[in-house]
Amino acid sequence: MKQILTAIDFSPESICSLEFSIGLANRTGAGLTLVWVDHQTERESIYETVKNELRNEAREQFEELVGRYGKKIHTGRIFYKLRKGKVYQEVSRQAILSEADIIVAGTHGVSGYEEGWIGSNAYRIVSHSPCPVITLRHDADAERRIDSIVMPVDSTLETLHKLPFTLEFAKSVEAMVHIAAMMTVSTKSLRTKIENYSRKAAGEARKMGVETVISVVETDNLVKGLLDYTSNVGAQLISIMTEQGNAGSNIIGPFARQVVNDSPVPVLSIQPGQLKV
Numbered sequence: 679m680k681q682i683l684t685a686i687d688f689s690p691e692s693i694c695s696l697e698f699s700i701g702l703a704n705r706t707g708a709g710l711t712l713v714w715v716d717h718q719t720e721r722e723s724i725y726e727t728v729k730n731e732l733r734n735e736a737r738e739q740f741e742e743l744v745g746r747y748g749k750k751i752h753t754g755r756i757f758y759k760l761r762k763g764k765v766y767q768e769v770s771r772q773a774i775l776s777e778a779d780i781i782v783a784g785t786h787g788v789s790g791y792e793e794g795w796i797g798s799n800a801y802r803i804v805s806h807s808p809c810p811v812i813t814l815r816h817d818a819d820a821e822r823r824i825d826s827i828v829m830p831v832d833s834t835l836e837t838l839h840k841l842p843f844t845l846e847f848a849k850s851v852e853a854m855v856h857i858a859a860m861m862t863v864s865t866k867s868l869r870t871k872i873e874n875y876s877r878k879a880a881g882e883a884r885k886m887g888v889e890t891v892i893s894v895v896e897t898d899n900l901v902k903g904l905l906d907y908t909s910n911v912g913a914q915l916i917s918i919m920t921e922q923g924n925a926g927s928n929i930i931g932p933f934a935r936q937v938v939n940d941s942p943v944p945v946l947s948i949q950p951g952q953l954k955v
Contacts, residue, residue: 683778690816691784697820766802814944854889
C-alpha cells in the first residue's frame with residue numbers, strides 16, 4: 679500500500695477518519711493525502727467573496743490539522759487538496775490523481791448524527807470509488823491496532839472477489855483473517871459450496887503467509903450474525919463486497935449498506951476488480 683486518501687469536512691467523523699488513517703499510514707508506510715470538497719451549487723455560491731471565504735477557511739483548518747497531526751505520521755508530510763463539485767465524484771477523482779490504494783471516510787452510523795457532508799456521502803463514495811474504501815463511525819476507536827479482520831463467505835460466485843485485496847491488506851498490516859462461513863440456509867449443496875469457498879480462501883492465505891481461521895456462523899440474520907461474530911472474536915475490521923449477485927452495479931447493496939451503517943468497527947468495502955494494494 680502506497681497512498682491513502684482521507685475525505686475531510688472537519689466534522690467528528692472525519693477527524694476520527696484522519697486519526698485512523700495516520701495509524702494505517704504508519705503501519706503500512708503509505709503516504710497520506712486529505713481532500714475537502716466545496717459542494718455548494720452555483721446558486722448557493724453566487725458571490726465570489728463567499729466562495730473564497732469557504733476555501734480560505736478550509737485551508738486554514740487544514741493547516742491547523744497538519745500542525746496538530748503532522749508529527750504523528752512517520753511516513754512524511756500530510757498533504758491536502760481542495761476540490762469543488764459533487765462530493766463523491768471529486769473524492770473519486772482525487773483518488774485517481776493521487777493514485778490512492780484506499781479511501782478512508784466517516785459515516786453517521788446508527789447514531790444518525792450529521793454535521794458536514796462526509797456521513798451523508800459515505801455510501802456514494804463507497805459505490806463510486808475507483809479503489810476500496812474503509813468507512814468508520816465517529817465513535818469508533820480510531821487508534822485501535824488492526825490485528826484481525828473478519829471476511830464473511832457465502833454461496834454467491836462473487837464472495838471471493840474480495841479475497842485478493844483482503845489478503846494483501848491483511849499482510850500489509852500484519853493481521854490475521856477470520857473466514858466466517860455464513861450459513862443462512864439448510865440446503866446441503868449450498869452449505870457445501872460455502873465450505874469449499876472458505877477452504878479455498880484459507881488455502882490462498884497460506885500461500886501468502888497470512889494466518890487464517892475458519893468459523894461456521896449459523897444465523898438467520900446475515901448482518902446480525904456477522905456483527906456478533908466480529909464482536910465475539912474481537913476483530914477490528916470487516917471486509918465485504920459492495921454488491922454481491924450484481925457485480926456490474928455501482929450502487930451499494932442492502933447487505934453492505936447495513937453493515938457499513940451498523941458496524942461499530944471499521945468496514946473495508948471492495949468492488950470487483952479492486953485488487954491492488
